Amino acid sequence: MQRSAVVAVDEYRWSTDTVTLECITDDEEEAVGWKYREGTDTEVGTGGTVPVSLSFYTPTTFRFEFAANPDAGATETLNEFDEEAIIEPVDLTVEADEGVLRIDTDALRVTVGLDAWSFAVTTSDGRTVFEEQREDIDVHGDLRVDPLGYTTVERNNGPNRVTNTGTAFTLAPDEHVYGFGEKFTGFDKRGQRIESWHVEALGTETERSYKNVPFHLSTRGYGMLVDTTNRVEYDVGNTSTASGTVEVSDDTFSFVFFYGPSFKAIIEEYTALTGRVTRPPKWSFGVWMSRLGYESREHLESITARLREEEIPCDVVHLDPFWMREFHSCDLEWDIDQFPDPESMIAGLHEEGFHLSLWEHPYVPTGTDAFETARENGYFVTDATGKPYVMDNLCQGDYAGAIVDFSNPDAVDWWQEKTRELVEMGVDVFKTDYGEGIPEDAVFANGRTGASMHNYYPFLYNRTVYEAIADVNGSDEALVWGRSAWTGNQRFPMYWGGDAQPSFNGMHSALRGGLSVSLTGFPFWSHDIGGFRGTPSTETYIRWVQFGLLSSHSRCHGTTPREPWAFGEEAVRVFKKFATLRYRLISYLYSYAETACRTGLPVVRPLVLEYTDDPTTYNLDTQYLLGEELLVAPVFRETGDVDVYLPEGEWVDYWSAERYTGGQTLHRTVPLDEIPLFVRAGSILPLHESSQTVQEGSPDEATLRVTPVSTGETRATFDFYDEDRDRVVSLECDIDADGEAIDLSVEDPNATPSFVADVVDIDHPPTTLRVNGEDLRAVDADPARGEWTYDATDRTVRAVL
Template sequence: MVTHLVSAVDSYSLSDAAVELQCRLETPGAATTDDDRTVPVRIRFYAPDVFRFEMLSTPENPTACSPISYDIDAVRRPVSLSATESDGTLRVETTALSLRIGLEEWAFEVRADGDRLLRERRDDRTAKGERRTQPLRFVEEEVNRWPLRVTETGTAFGLGPDERVFGLGEKFTDLDKRGRVIESWVTQPNGTETEFAHKNVPLYLSTRGYGLLADTARKTTFDFGASSSGTIDLRVEGDALRFFFFTGDRLKELLRRYTALTGRPHRPERWTFGVWMSRLSYQSRDELESVAETLREREIPCDVLHVDPYWMDIETICDLAWDEDAFPDPEAMIESLADRGFKLSLWEYPYVRVDSPLFEEFADRGYLVEDGTGSPYVLSRLSVDDRGGIVDFTDPDAREWWAERHRELAESGVDVFKLDFGEYLPRDAVLSNGKTGAAMRNRYPRLYYETVQDALRAAGRERPTLWVRSGWIGDQVFPIHWGGDPDTTFEAMAANLRGGLSLGLSGYPFWATDIGGFRGEPTPELYVRWAQWGLLGTSHARFHGTTPREPWHFGEDAEAIVRDYAKERYRLLPYLYSYAERAARTGLPVMRPLVLEFEDDPAARAIDTQYLLGEELLIAPILRPG
């Protein structure tokens, strides 16, 4: 590996709202430390307190542009830029910010009202003078025993003694990420006890009053003082380092700015805020209708029934076709459920089993992600023991096939789809758009969701409801997200809650838990404790797991408690709905960590097992037995 550091500015130019610098390089450890190349660094302002920083290590690349779309107009305000040069420092100033850039020796810092908000660290060294972290840089590796290619870019910023950082997506450990290494990479966490997550957002919000968003679709790693207690290290795969920087007096303002830039969700339909009942899985029409009848007989409020994979022939998934042996006359069933006040949700995943006749059809048409040889990329253990291929949503024809099936199902009366999975795109996969899995992994869920959302809109749904698991920058625009798949333990329940609160601090305002836990069978006590906060303390409430989750399976006492809490949720629906409307307008979450409302209270920064629903209701779940 060869690391190249930006060392000085060779030349610069200014426009009305941007500064472009051509920067010299040094290569520590090389026989000749100076590199005769220069790389461009561009800083463009969209508002006096919003700018985008970009360093391109291979500027010759004609596709050197951001892979993410942003609503720049939502944050754009007039910018008056001035620049002065003195003592080897270039000062670039707006009415809100002052950037100080070292010319003879590279340096970069951002100030507001005289306070330093952000400073690149070049002085983080051991007592022996060795660098602990590397400042603005890119890294090359040798390939085929001689040529070099760029593998990552990065930089390092100071981390203040009392600075706290929040965000990064649905992370299941402490809300404050200081002292942790966080990997932003859509993946399968297999539970809720690690930093791995389905929903990752390369964004952090600092108590110093700024937010930083890594503008990338590639794997990104943040080290918040874990390797060196006074340094934030940022590493991004690929040859471009881009980030947005924006300020705000409060965390709430930072969230508003971020969601204005990346998008806000529509307010979900009113019925989505009721109770959802599910398990893995109802396997027949008789079983589903029996549950519907029992819910009404026992006066347990419920608006949505969800059917996991067995609405299809399990051997041919995911062909999006009813198994009419198990669910005969589905349209009549849907009508019957609707007459009793139930909406219907159906499961899917973006894979096709090799046993399905659809696999051969999709392979022939080129609708599956390929392995680099022109063949479908076949994976085992896609869910449990199934083998199959990955639908290629960059292929317009594949996308249209998938959309047409959803239009048909929606027109037959299906109300919502649970879009499961989407995290398994291999790094070396090749998609129809010519990009690899390494470039598309974090964006794949969005293509999946867009396909279905657009199909529902085409079927006449003004505010399409999706129930989705994975996400990246901006994917909060596809409500509703849920935090799967926690184990049936008190520890997993607490971790799941932390994940939901962390996600709310990352721009996702709507979230639900698997009430009762997903894997295994909860004890009656755990089931009740989970239901209490799951019903009264989330934007959306769904019972779900690998064993039955209907209240009557846990004894009369548990059933009575859950019934009371479910009814209380329905009394709270106007309150929930009002905060859902605010969420759609502002990007602020319905579930609010205490630090969001009490930012000046140092104790609130460390509390991640109590929170507010909206601004008025404090939720304090019981997260231990006894």
């Protein structure tokens, strides 16, 4: 095995938005008499070169591509990017001076060493954002990490072949790194080795993961997306604290570089390129009830009957593999012995306000009619001989099966037709389980092997199912509940975190994984409330319920019962308390879902996303923001002890209304029926009446809880999604420093909901209260539209807008 590095530039050329560099590597340097070329006049040395190209999409975003095997051409990407969504005019200035090439846009300067290769990205004010590492040496003068280059391996005692390409980059002493998909290890990835390669993770406590996305964010103000579907390996300061490395198992190394400098700006640009999410159906934000599993129609209907009897809000029930016949998962056909007359069963569920989710995986067991159909028609991934790639222990139930080849349009049509039949029957959503098991030597209909299809397969799998549902129900009602994912999978919502242990450690790792994937373009994610395999303690279950019901989506699931009554009366009481809160927040969550569609920003947010300049947030993975207005700190100890960090600003305890100044850590012992929940002062929080199921359409009435800051002027805003009119309504509230004047504004006075504003923590009645510039009339109690009242006991002004 030999490593070759780029050492200099032989020539360069440029066009309006692209610079191409023909580079010399150290294994060619002795054989080539080279010089760099300015323009096209300088003599070029004889011998081979390797190309590096820089293509600018915008002044702050560019694509870097290094092809180590140029005669074969660069590897064609499988990732589906929408370059047109981000392209802007770029005015490049390219100048060379004293062996250095400077490529300038309005926002960035890329500097390339010509005589001796170097690569750096700086801002217009000279701050280094990214720099290739070539100075990390040990006491012998040897490099600790490999700079830009490629690795060749001898094959069969003879020819050499390029197997890997990659580079090294500097890590600043105060730099922090996030992302890489759903990673269950420490939230800040500095110091870790990371592999972007899907595996059956068998839990959520290791580096192994189901959702790998080769995209990371740095507190230096940049994001990097490696454009490949092959295996990617990172060393983020593990071998050397001064350096990071990225290696791709391919002869082409390509990445897209995004400069923000804010994380929000980077995520918006990144998701515009890789694909924005479609807003999930509103009912999906209700409670999902599931376990492994409800084994018959009678069993399922007993669960739904008790949910309604106990008045536990719930919108979705899920059937795991038992809806299919034994040894037939996954042929997508009902076991009508266990689930007789499924059409009437589904109709009954719908009448009771339940949506139905069915489990599936993309593997078809041998010995079934579906297997024979797929084999005869070539719908399976094959081995090198062209036969179906049959493996034992592939399917649910530990029996042999083959893998549906979603690169084959005919196989896609076949699977989608089976899916559409179920959707037409009334099935609402599919849990698209698995998808991580593609062998590297498998062969696909598109000519690719598993080496490049392994990571990409979940994209094809989830898209196939998602589009089949959309064909029948429309895109507004399309949804999957997926486990495996790659770059761009966020386009097909949504995903859950796999098989967490039923413990506080499992609960914490589920949160870490969710926060990590939220920074890689996935705005919606969930987890198994209670953990997956085994039975959680009552305390763990209740604490997980609180966390789960204050997540983007909420599903109870595990190998043993996860219905609240299985854990006693107190669990039922707490479950109902937090389910009621969740359903009061549906308009809030749905408004942030609309924001996610437009920006790619997540509903559940790590604090570092909103408070990137606050060093305390850099490693904070035990709490999160739900939207921007609510701060949630799950409890991970049976004792109820929890530390809560409040970032800058002012925060109000949701339960007690006590106020706290930001920039401090609170040490709390929390009763079992509470979770630390804080409202950001200077905010508007929309609430409405709870219900047993999510109500479609805009609420008839929404209460706007306005929380002013305690001192100084308040300006609070919120973008409310008016579902009936399919538009965002901007809400504003301005309060002067003395609380004498309150000015409320509704951008669209004809918005569907009737808004009631509760302005809390007001010491005295205001002198004036205006809505859209018009004075409202003060009354003693029970205000009607155009009136307001003041409650001295609650210190609250209520105005009916």
